[in-house]
Amino acid sequence: MSSDTLSITDNRTNKAIEIPIDRGTVRxxxxxxxxxxxxxxxxxxxxxxxxxxxxxxxxITFIDGDQGIxxxxxxxxxxxxxxxxxxxxxxxxxxxxLPTRSSLTSWENQIVGNMAVNEAFKPFMSSFWHDAHPxxxxxxxxxxLGTFHPSAKKVHDREERQIHIRNLIAQVPTLAAxxxxxxxGLPYVGPDxxxxxxxxxxxxxFSRGETRHRPHQVLERALDVLFILHADHEQNxxxxxxxxxxxxxxxxxxxxxxxxAALYGPLHGGANEAVLTMLREIGNKExxxxxxxxxxxGQGRLMGFGHRVYKxxxxxxxIVKRCADEVFEVTGRNPLIEIASxxxxxxxxxxxxxxxxxxxxxxxxxxxxxEAMGFPTEMFTVLFAVARTVGWLAQWEELLxxxxxxxxxxxxxxxxxxxxxxxxxxxxx
Ligand code: ACO
Numbered sequence: 001m002s003s004d005t006l007s008i009t010d011n012r013t014n015k016a017i018e019i020p021i022d023r024g025t026v027r028x029x030x031x032x033x034x035x036x037x038x039x040x041x042x043x044x045x046x047x048x049x050x051x052x053x054x055x056x057x058x059x060i061t062f063i064d065g066d067q068g069i070x071x072x073x074x075x076x077x078x079x080x081x082x083x084x085x086x087x088x089x090x091x092x093x094x095x096x097x098l099p100t101r102s103s104l105t106s107w108e109n110q111i112v113g114n115m116a117v118n119e120a121f122k123p124f125m126s127s128f129w130h131d132a133h134p135x136x137x138x139x140x141x142x143x144x145l146g147t148f149h150p151s152a153k154k155v156h157d158r159e160e161r162q163i164h165i166r167n168l169i170a171q172v173p174t175l176a177a178x179x180x181x182x183x184x185g186l187p188y189v190g191p192d193x194x195x196x197x198x199x200x201x202x203x204x205x206f207s208r209g210e211t212r213h214r215p216h217q218v219l220e221r222a223l224d225v226l227f228i229l230h231a232d233h234e235q236n237x238x239x240x241x242x243x244x245x246x247x248x249x250x251x252x253x254x255x256x257x258x259x260x261a262a263l264y265g266p267l268h269g270g271a272n273e274a275v276l277t278m279l280r281e282i283g284n285k286e287x288x289x290x291x292x293x294x295x296x297x298g299q300g301r302l303m304g305f306g307h308r309v310y311k312x313x314x315x316x317x318x319i320v321k322r323c324a325d326e327v328f329e330v331t332g333r334n335p336l337i338e339i340a341s342x343x344x345x346x347x348x349x350x351x352x353x354x355x356x357x358x359x360x361x362x363x364x365x366x367x368x369x370x371e372a373m374g375f376p377t378e379m380f381t382v383l384f385a386v387a388r389t390v391g392w393l394a395q396w397e398e399l400l401x402x403x404x405x406x407x408x409x410x411x412x413x414x415x416x417x418x419x420x421x422x423x424x425x426x427x428x429x
Contacts, residue, residue, distance in 0.1 A: 010034045031043040062234075073096055081319045090169055094393065115197075117171050139261050149167065149251075152253055168256060219327060219330060222327045226387070241259045243408065270381050272370070273381055278302075279367075283339075296352045302347060303364075320369065323369060334372040
């Protein structure tokens with residue numbers, strides 16, 4: 001008997017099977033051999049929330065949650081945050097290798113040169129209610145953007161995919177800035193080919209009148225680093241949504257819209273907004289013990305803490321914290337950082353959080369930086385979506401090139417009524 005196998009005896013029938021183990025994984029479909037009779041569908045696994053199910057093989061992002069390790073294509077996140085740029089990381093995530101100087105220059109030119117969206121988007125964005133949430137606007141805008149690109153439906157055509165991957169990375173920041181300016185009642189500002197990707201985004205957000213917004217170099221770099229940190233995170237909720245929708249051969253604009261909807265939730269990318277709301281509600285350091293007591297009693301969660309995968313300090317949170325110090329040197333200290341730091345200190349010494357291995361995640365400190373840079377709270381998750389667009393698309397491309405993949409379609413354990421006859425209205429109680 002080979003050692004890389006698993007022997008299972010089904011005690012209902014005494015049937016014994018041996019199934020292969022490949023890289024610490026058994027195939028769930030191998031369990032279907034275990035049946036109680038010939039009509040039985042076969043044994044299936046029950047895994048709500050996909051706590052222990054590998055949905056794909058991937059070569060993009062590696063996480064070791066126990067040790068707090070994150071790598072893109074093998075490169076440690078710390079090194080990328082130190083030395084790389086968001087567009088270089090985008091190339092890396094999409095192509096698997098760091099670009100040469102000429103490939104990077106060409107990629108940067110392609111992206112910056114494609115940031116303008118169709119003029120028809122201005123009336124489309126203007127049609128939202130004045131205080132529509134920018135994340136709702138971006139989701140809708142992404143789906144709408146796809147209607148301008150019918151060729152995006154040719155998902156089996158690699159060249160077409162490359163065109164739309166480039167369009168989306170280039171244009172999501174523009175849609176994001178339009179959403180902000182709609183809320184602010186400001187005229188839309190288009191991209192400027194003289195600026196960098198991140199500089200362009202800041203200019204489209206914050207320029208006033210005819211004057212080009214000249215972001216402080218430290219702030220532009222800090223935002224670029226935050227984009228790097230958020231660029232991919234393997235099979236999280238929104239990326240799995242991208243893959244699930246993409247598995248139906250849906251075009252990438254619609255799939256990205258769905259992924260951004262998943263990101264919007266407060267347990268996922270919406271946490272950065274929720275953290276700021278929480279910090280404001282706490283108000284000052286004296287209120288923290290009472291707040292923690294409430295969390296431990298089940299009256300809400302400590303937002304920005306805890307992670308499905310990290311059972312150690314999220315390596316991104318460490319970098320974000322350092323970034324905050326650099327940003328505050330330029331903008332002045334956001335007073336909420338004092339509450340956040342004290343919350344972290346108290347939580348990390350508290351038995352409740354220690355026992356459950358709850359540490360700050362990437363979103364615990366990102367919001368205080370965004371706020372210091374002048375972004376309104378509602379834009380925080382949009383910033384996350386701008387950065388994560390790259391990861392979603394890299395994972396989508398990988399899905400489409402993976403011959404193992406099929407349309408995603410989980411099973412269920414049906415626990416409802418057995419067959420029964422329809423009851424006419426007059427006979428119902
Ligand atoms: N505050 C208080 N208690 C928490 C928290 C928290 N933030 N997170 C988890 N717990 C507790 C749970 O109540 C549970 O306790 P129990 O065992 O007594 O029932 C235990 O820790 C395990 O929690 P689960 O919900 O089972 O963990 P799961 O892996 O399903 O959830 C999640 C992970 C959603 C991130 C969770 O930690 C959470 O809600 N955090 C706050 C929201 C947040 O910051 N989300 C951003 C995540 S990062 C990202 O998506 C970019």
